Amino acid sequence: MVLRPLVILPDSQLRLVSKPVEAVTPAIRTLVEDMFETMYDAPGIGLAAIQIGEPVRVVTIDLSKPAPEGEPPAPKEPQVFINPQVTWSSEELNVYEEGCLSIPEYYEEVERPARIKVRFMDLDGATREIEADGLLATCLQHEIDHLDGVLFIDHLSRLKRERVTKKFAKAAKRSAA
Ligand code: K2U
Ligand code: ZN
Numbered sequence: 001m002v003l004r005p006l007v008i009l010p011d012s013q014l015r016l017v018s019k020p021v022e023a024v025t026p027a028i029r030t031l032v033e034d035m036f037e038t039m040y041d042a043p044g045i046g047l048a049a050i051q052i053g054e055p056v057r058v059v060t061i062d063l064s065k066p067a068p069e070g071e072p073p074a075p076k077e078p079q080v081f082i083n084p085q086v087t088w089s090s091e092e093l094n095v096y097e098e099g100c101l102s103i104p105e106y107y108e109e110v111e112r113p114a115r116i117k118v119r120f121m122d123l124d125g126a127t128r129e130i131e132a133d134g135l136l137a138t139c140l141q142h143e144i145d146h147l148d149g150v151l152f153i154d155h156l157s158r159l160k161r162e163r164v165t166k167k168f169a170k171a172a173k174r175s176a177a
Contacts, residue, residue, distance in 0.1 A: 001037040004052035009103045009168040015149040018048070018055040020083050024125045028058065032080055032123065035060040040076075044101045046139040048146030051102050057083045059143040063135055082121040084144050087129065089113035096138045098152045106164055110155045112141045 007013050021028060031054055039047040039060055049058040064077040094114035099107045115133045118140055122128050132140055142152055153161045 001033045003041055004034050004038045006038065006042070006101055007051050007053050008172075009151070010165065010172055011102075013050060013053060013055070014102055014146070014151060016050060016055045017149050018050050018057045018147045020057050021121070024082065024121070024123055028056075028082070029123070031056070031058060032060060036062070036078055039101075042101050045135075046143045047101065048143045050146055050149075057147045059084055059140070059147070061136070061139055061143065063139070080123050081118065081140070081143070082123070084118050084120040084140065084147070086116050086141070086144060087119050088117040090115040094134075094138065096135070098138070098142060100142070100152055102146075103151065103153065103164065103168065106153075108152070108156055108160060110138075110142075110152050112138055112155075116141065118144075 031049060035047050035049060035052060035058065038052055039045075039062065043066070045063055046059065046061045049056050059081040061079045061081070062077055064074050067074040090113050092114040093111050095109050095111050097107050098110045099105075114137060115131065116137050117129060117131050119127065119129045145151065145154075153164055156164075
């Protein structure tokens with residue numbers, strides 16, 4: 001398992017449409033291991049492969065709560081979604097303050113369908129479908145957006161989106177100088 005550098009806004013890789021996975025190969029298994037290593041280290045509760053520069057339709061999620069300071073580590077609950085597709089979403093909406101490992105230290109409220117059904121391939125290559133609500137629904141929609149080159153700031157007002165895009169473009173320019 002390798003810690004991989006995160007792709008950060010305004011890197012244009014984040015706007016790529018990731019390619020479907022044909023089969024669960026050893027390379028895909030290694031990618032998933034690297035994604036979990038990088039996600040837990042960030043720390044984050046979700047990660048899309050493009051966020052470590054791999055334009056393939058793979059998402060890792062773990063909503064388990066970290067143990068309080070000084071307590072033994074809580075059991076992990078890793079979930080892998082390969083080629084995830086939303087097959088149904090509720091009319092009812094939910095608002096959640098989202099962040100993104102590729103847009104560090106920026107949080108804004110985003111409205112999304114409260115419940116969704118997602119069809120995907122698991123690590124055994126089996127096709128599965130789950131119904132998600134709450135934080136899992138929000139996180140899955142956030143990650144599936146990543147696979148289509150969409151960022152959570154694309155769901156904000158143009159003013160807010162332009163402000164944060166300019167901020168990260170300036171920071172990138174400063175660090176390149
Ligand atoms: O895709 C990512 O950047 C991973 C996000 C996933 C996420 C975004 C919005 C809402 C839930 C999950 C990171 O885990 S960002 C860290 C985080 C954790 C909990 C809530 C919000 C953001
Ligand atoms: Zn993100």
